[in-house]
Each structure stands twice: as C-alpha cells, then as structure tokens.
Amino acid sequence: MRPGAPETGDPGDSAPRHDDWVPTRALGRAVLVTGALLVAAVLLGRTDLIVLALPLALSVAFALAKRPRDLPGLRLSTVESFPVEGGELGATAEVENRDVTGYDLTVVRVQHSPWLRLDDTGAQGRHVGGSRPYVTLVPRGVAAAIELAGPAVRWGRHSLGPASAYAVAADGLLVSRAVVTGALGVKVYPLTDPFKADEAMPRAAGLVGQHRSRRPGEGGELAGVRQFGPGDRLRRIDWRVSLRTERLHVAATLSDRDAEVVVLLDLLADAGRSGGIDGTASVLDRTVRAAAAIAEHYLHRGDRVSVLEYGAAARRLRPASGRRQYLTVLEWLLDAHPSPTAQERGGAQLAAGISAAALVVVLTPLLDARSAAMLAGLARSGRFVVAVDTLPEDLAVPATNNWGEVAYRLWRAERENTIGQLREHGVPVVAWAGAGTLDAVLRDVSRLASAPKATLR
Amino acid sequence: MRQLTERVRAVGRITGGPLLVRTAVFVAAFVGLVVAAPSGTLQSRLLVGLLLAAALPALAPRSIAVVGVMLAMIGLWLVDTMAFGAPVTLTRLLALAVALYLTHTAAALAAVLPYDAIVDSQVIIRWAARAVLLVTVSGGLTIALAEFLPGRHIAAPNVALVLGLAATALTIGLLTQLGRRP
Structure with a gap:
C-alpha cells in the first residue's frame, strides 16, 4: 500500500503503470482448464470436450x-x-471510475477509531455494526458514494481513515492495485456533566465580574446610603433620601469582581476502563468531563479560567474568560492523556505559577502519593484548594488471586486515610457528583478565606 | 486454538452477499460433479464425497481447490464416457458445461468478495446477468456445433491432430496474451 497520489490528483497526471491491474487466479484457472480440455479434445478426438471448453474460452475472450x-x-x-x-x-x-470500461465491483474499506461507530446507511439502510468493507458497483465515468454515519462515543482526537479501495474488472479476471487515502482527524468534544455552584468564591479579583466583593465600588449590589462626597457620580444620588435629609446622599454599592479559577488535572495515572458515553467512565473520562463542566460554569459567569496539567507534559492554558476561552479549554482537553513521570513538580512549585487569589480545583483520583503531596503543598502555599475525587465508584477489582480483594480493601482504607489527612490540612476532598459538587466545600473555603491566616510563601 | 476462535468469529461475521455467492459455488460444483460422475456409482457414500469436494471451492474460493474440482468434473466425465461407455447426450453435456462455467465464475466472484463485506445487490445481479448471457450464447453455439459437427468422436488423421494442437496452442496463447497485455 502506498499513499494515494492518484486519487487526489488530476487523473491525467498519473500515467497508468503496467502493474496497476493484475490477473487473478481465476484467469489462470480459466486458461488452464480451457487448455487442458482443448488438448484432450484434440488428442482423444472428442468434440464434447470442446463444448465444455467453449463457455470458459468465450468468457475470457469477452471479459x-x-x-x-x-x-x-x-x-x-x-x-x-x-x-x-x-x-x-x-x-x-x-x-470514482475514470476508465473507459466499467468495473464489476469495487471493494472499499474505511478504517477508523473504534470510538467512531460508523455504519453504512446508503445502500443498505440497516445497522450492521463493525468496520466492514463495502462492495459497490461503479460503472464507467461514474462516482459511487458510500455514506457512513454513526455516533462518536468518546471524546478525543480520533482518526477517520485511511480508506483503501481496489476494483475488480473483466468478470473477476483482473484486479487493480489498492489506492489509499490519507487519514482525517476528527475532534469529538467531551460531554460536560451538569455542574452548578453557588456564588461563594473565596477571593474575587479584578474590577469586573459577577461576584460580590466586600469593597465598595461600581456594582449592582446595594451596600447602603451615605453622604455625597467628591468623586461621586450624579446618577448615584438618592433623591428621596436627599430631599428628606436636605443633604445630598448617594446609594453606595459593592463592586462586582471576577475570580480566577484554576482547574488542575492530575494525569499521573489512569484507572478503570472507558466504555464511551454509554459505558463505564475511566478516571481520565471523569477528569476531562468534570474539567469541561467546571470551566463552562465559571466562564459562563464571566470568571477567568485557566487549566493546568499535573503530569509529564505539564501543559498550561493561560487564564482568560469568555466563550472563546471555553472553546480553547475544550480543544486543550482533547490532548489530555495519562502521562506518568518519575519527577514531578511539587505543590509549592506549582503554586508559584498560580495567582494567590485563584480558586484551585484539583481533579485527582489520588492514585499516586505525589498527588496528595502536591495538594498539601498547594494548601501550604496559601492557595484556595479544592480536591475533586475522580476515581470511579464502580471500579472493577482485578481478581488475579484470593488476596486481590483484601489488597484492594487495604488500598481503599489507605486512600481514605490520605483523604482524611488532606482534610486535616485544610484541603477539602469531594467526590465528583456533577451539579452541586463544590457548593458545600466552596462555602467552607470562602469562610476560611475571610479569616486572617498566616501562609508560608 | 486462537486461530480456531478467529475462524468461528469470522463465520459469525459473514454477510448475506458473500454467503449467497459461496452457496452458488457449492451448488454449481455439486451439480457438475453429480452430472459428470458415472451414474452407476452414485451411492450415498460417493455422494457424501462429492458433497465434501463441492464444499471445498465454496469454503476456499481463492485456493487451488476450485481448479481441482473443475478438473475432477472433467475426469469423471471422461471416465464415465470412456471407461463405462456412457452415451454423450446433449442435455448432460450442456448441463456439465454450464456447471463447469458457473463454478468458475462464481468462485471468481467469491474470491474477490471479502466474506464480511456489505455488498450492493446490483453487483450480484449484474454478475448473474452476465453469466446467464454467456451461458445462453455458449448453449446456442453448442447446439449449432452439435448440428454442424459430424459426430461426438472424430477419427482424426495425423495432419488433423497437428492442426488441432496448433489451434489449441493458438487459443491458449491468445487467452494468455489477453490477460497479460497492458
């Protein structure tokens, strides 16, 4: 198989080669049997053998x-x-048949990712499943189209192709060399789990946004009424109070602030088996879908969201807001793969690149001890950290021997211990449950944020 | 064991089009063998043997089994007409010629059809139409030859033998050349 130059270029720019069409076994068989029959007919003087050879000889000659x-x-x-x-x-x-003679049939194969469940809907109109070759008739000067349609069942960058085709002509006596196309990339975006969080945000920053701050300023939330002072806008004057008190008063508001949310994806390890949108979810699936949901929620509210990867690649998406950033986040998430590494940055090193006012949502399965250490390091650095446990509840236990179940339970107990220790260090750990997952912990974090605290920097 | 599992899985994936064509190969080969076999020897044991032999080209249309079964038909025909002295009737001769050709052409189609392919029905219909056309033309020519030729056996002199062999060589050479030319 070679790259399909002939099928992409102009038909005239590729001269036919002598090995483009090769005889099949059927041609050799027809010639052999015809020859044997004719020789026998001549040697034995039998005309009936000529009659037996006649259809074979005629078929080869006509074809x-x-x-x-x-x-x-x-x-x-x-x-x-x-x-x-x-x-x-x-x-x-x-x-397409660009020849002067028709093809008896053309066999087309389209390879694609198993996550693209494409089936033929054109000629057959029925669901057959699997990646099967398609055989179609292509008369001369005609192009036959094979329509493939089906659902994309898992997020990611999938490949569609290469496709290959070979034609059969002359009643199955000649077969063409296979032509091959290149592969196409298909982007399938993660389906965001339903997610909502209340307005509690530990520390808002910036001058615009939708979160109430505790600072007076231009905003929509009424803070009170005070006397007019230099710099106050005239449209802020509360005439009713001013007339009653005979002094100018203005309606004071709290400034609206936006917040920065850092979604940190722990990609040191993966677990579970991904079954697509209808099947079981692996750690990576839950991580990516949760990250997309959290980013969508906060970006929709006008906050700035950045995404970080805790793994070998250590990719980072700069903070920004708006719908463009949401699309960028989705695109960024497509390249999330488990990337174990021997040397990973600690929480303190990560914290250096994260704004002190940002809310850090860490999506982690807590499978690696370094993940817990990273969370503790971030918390020690004074960041507002919330850990979201992305380990699936229905994780299958490998039944290799009798001790497998016991070992799994021990590991689970150790993991619960780690989660407890993290909570003692001020890192709330919640299991991912879609809508409302972060509400309770965000309230706690906000309350902690309002209290004075000493941080290690 | 793994190969056996894959074979079983392959049988489960076979689709209607290739199955139909392979069935046609089997039927044509079986009919051809039954027609060619000496009538006195058609006992149940031999029939089982013929069934097994006819199944081979249907199961492996790309293999040498197809040519083997076709040569077996010719061999049985020669044995029946020469050793057992069975008369050569036009009906039986035509039936064998048609079975021989259909075994060949159906095996040629089955060989290029992947067993799990989704086949456009037009492919099989057009192939069958061409086979019927060719069988009709060959049948007409055969009947004409039967009227024209002096008899089933020709007492050939040496010159006619040499001329016949030369004509055979020319025919085979022509067919081979047709297949090779670019």
Whole structure:
C-alpha cells in the first residue's frame, strides 16, 4: 500500500503503470482448464470436450476484450460538525471510475477509531455494526458514494481513515492495485456533566465580574446610603433620601469582581476502563468531563479560567474568560492523556505559577502519593484548594488471586486515610457528583478565606 | 486454538452477499460433479464425497481447490464416457458445461468478495446477468456445433491432430496474451 497520489490528483497526471491491474487466479484457472480440455479434445478426438471448453474460452475472450487501464479514484471526506460525545458524525467515501470500461465491483474499506461507530446507511439502510468493507458497483465515468454515519462515543482526537479501495474488472479476471487515502482527524468534544455552584468564591479579583466583593465600588449590589462626597457620580444620588435629609446622599454599592479559577488535572495515572458515553467512565473520562463542566460554569459567569496539567507534559492554558476561552479549554482537553513521570513538580512549585487569589480545583483520583503531596503543598502555599475525587465508584477489582480483594480493601482504607489527612490540612476532598459538587466545600473555603491566616510563601 | 476462535468469529461475521455467492459455488460444483460422475456409482457414500469436494471451492474460493474440482468434473466425465461407455447426450453435456462455467465464475466472484463485506445487490445481479448471457450464447453455439459437427468422436488423421494442437496452442496463447497485455 502506498499513499494515494492518484486519487487526489488530476487523473491525467498519473500515467497508468503496467502493474496497476493484475490477473487473478481465476484467469489462470480459466486458461488452464480451457487448455487442458482443448488438448484432450484434440488428442482423444472428442468434440464434447470442446463444448465444455467453449463457455470458459468465450468468457475470457469477452471479459478481456475491453480491459481497464486507470486505477479507481478514492476520496474520503467528513462533515465538519464538531460533535460532542454521543453526537452524530457523517463521512463519505467516494470511489470514482475514470476508465473507459466499467468495473464489476469495487471493494472499499474505511478504517477508523473504534470510538467512531460508523455504519453504512446508503445502500443498505440497516445497522450492521463493525468496520466492514463495502462492495459497490461503479460503472464507467461514474462516482459511487458510500455514506457512513454513526455516533462518536468518546471524546478525543480520533482518526477517520485511511480508506483503501481496489476494483475488480473483466468478470473477476483482473484486479487493480489498492489506492489509499490519507487519514482525517476528527475532534469529538467531551460531554460536560451538569455542574452548578453557588456564588461563594473565596477571593474575587479584578474590577469586573459577577461576584460580590466586600469593597465598595461600581456594582449592582446595594451596600447602603451615605453622604455625597467628591468623586461621586450624579446618577448615584438618592433623591428621596436627599430631599428628606436636605443633604445630598448617594446609594453606595459593592463592586462586582471576577475570580480566577484554576482547574488542575492530575494525569499521573489512569484507572478503570472507558466504555464511551454509554459505558463505564475511566478516571481520565471523569477528569476531562468534570474539567469541561467546571470551566463552562465559571466562564459562563464571566470568571477567568485557566487549566493546568499535573503530569509529564505539564501543559498550561493561560487564564482568560469568555466563550472563546471555553472553546480553547475544550480543544486543550482533547490532548489530555495519562502521562506518568518519575519527577514531578511539587505543590509549592506549582503554586508559584498560580495567582494567590485563584480558586484551585484539583481533579485527582489520588492514585499516586505525589498527588496528595502536591495538594498539601498547594494548601501550604496559601492557595484556595479544592480536591475533586475522580476515581470511579464502580471500579472493577482485578481478581488475579484470593488476596486481590483484601489488597484492594487495604488500598481503599489507605486512600481514605490520605483523604482524611488532606482534610486535616485544610484541603477539602469531594467526590465528583456533577451539579452541586463544590457548593458545600466552596462555602467552607470562602469562610476560611475571610479569616486572617498566616501562609508560608 | 486462537486461530480456531478467529475462524468461528469470522463465520459469525459473514454477510448475506458473500454467503449467497459461496452457496452458488457449492451448488454449481455439486451439480457438475453429480452430472459428470458415472451414474452407476452414485451411492450415498460417493455422494457424501462429492458433497465434501463441492464444499471445498465454496469454503476456499481463492485456493487451488476450485481448479481441482473443475478438473475432477472433467475426469469423471471422461471416465464415465470412456471407461463405462456412457452415451454423450446433449442435455448432460450442456448441463456439465454450464456447471463447469458457473463454478468458475462464481468462485471468481467469491474470491474477490471479502466474506464480511456489505455488498450492493446490483453487483450480484449484474454478475448473474452476465453469466446467464454467456451461458445462453455458449448453449446456442453448442447446439449449432452439435448440428454442424459430424459426430461426438472424430477419427482424426495425423495432419488433423497437428492442426488441432496448433489451434489449441493458438487459443491458449491468445487467452494468455489477453490477460497479460497492458
């Protein structure tokens, strides 16, 4: 198989090669049997053997009277629909006959990621499942399209293709060389779990946003009425109070502030088996879907969100706000893969790159001891840290021997101990449960934030 | 064991189109063998053997089994007509010629169809139409030849033998050349 130059370029720019079409075994068989029958007929003087040879000889002669010269053209295309998990995806494999003679059939194979459940819906109109070759008739000068459609069942960057095709002509006596197209990349965005959090935010920053701050300023939340002073805007004057007191008073408001949310993805280890949108979720699936949901929620509220990776790649997405940032986060999450590393930065090192006022939401399965150490380090550095446990509840226990169950329970107990220690260090750990996951812990963190505290820097 | 599992899984994935074509291979091969076999030897044991032999090209249409079964048909025909002295009737001859050709062409189609392919029905319909057309033309020619030729056996002199062999070589050479030319 070679890259399919002929199918992408102009038909005239690729001259036919002598090995583009090769004889099949059927041709050799027809010639052999015909020859044997004719020789026997002549040697034995039997005309009935000529009669037996006649259909075979005629079929070869008729079939090879017009033999094809050009290879079939093949094109693979997809509709840019940017599906989310579970969304429908469509693709078309178009095979073209540029020859002067028709093909008996063309066999088209489209390889694709197992997470794209594409089936033929064109000719058959029925669900057959699996990645099967398609056999279609392609008369001369005609292009036949094979429509593939189906759901994309898991987030990520998936490959659609390469597609390959070979044609059969001359009643199965000649077969063409396979033409191969390149692969197409398909982006499937994670389906965001439903997520909501109340307005509690430990420390808002900036001058615009939707969170109430404790500082007076331009905003929508009424703080009280006070006497007019230099610098106050005239439209802030509360005329009713001013008339009653005969002194100018203005309505004082609290300033609206935005907040920075840092979503930290622990990608040191993965666990569980991913079954797509309808199946079980692995740690990575839960992490990515939760990160998308948290980012969507806070970006929708006007906050700034940045995303960090705790793993070998240590990728970082700068903080920003708005819908563009949401799309950037989704794109960024597509490249999240488990990336174990021997040397990982500690919490203190991570904290150096995180704003002191930011809320750090760490999505971690707590499978690696370094994850707990990182959380503790972040908390010691004075960051507002919330850990979201992304370990699936229905994790299957490997039953390798009789001690597997006991070892698993021991490991679970040790993990619970670690979570307890983290809570003692001021790091709330909550299991990911979609909407309302962070409400209780955010209230606690906000209360802690309002209290004076000494931090190690 | 792993190969056996894969084979069983492959059987489960077979689709209707390839199954139909392979069934046609089996039927054509079995009919051809039954027609060619000496009538006196058609006992149940031999029939089982013929069934097994006919199943081989259907199971492995890309293998040498197809040509083996086709040569077996010719061999049985020669044995029946020469050793057992069975008369060559036009009906039986035509039936064998059609079975021989259909075994060949159906095996040629089965060989290029992946067993798990989703096949457009037009492919099989067009293939069958071409086979019927060719069988009709060959049948017409055969009947014409039967009327034209003096008899089933030709007492050939040496010159005719050499000429016949030359014509055979020419035919085979022509067919081979048709297959090779670019």
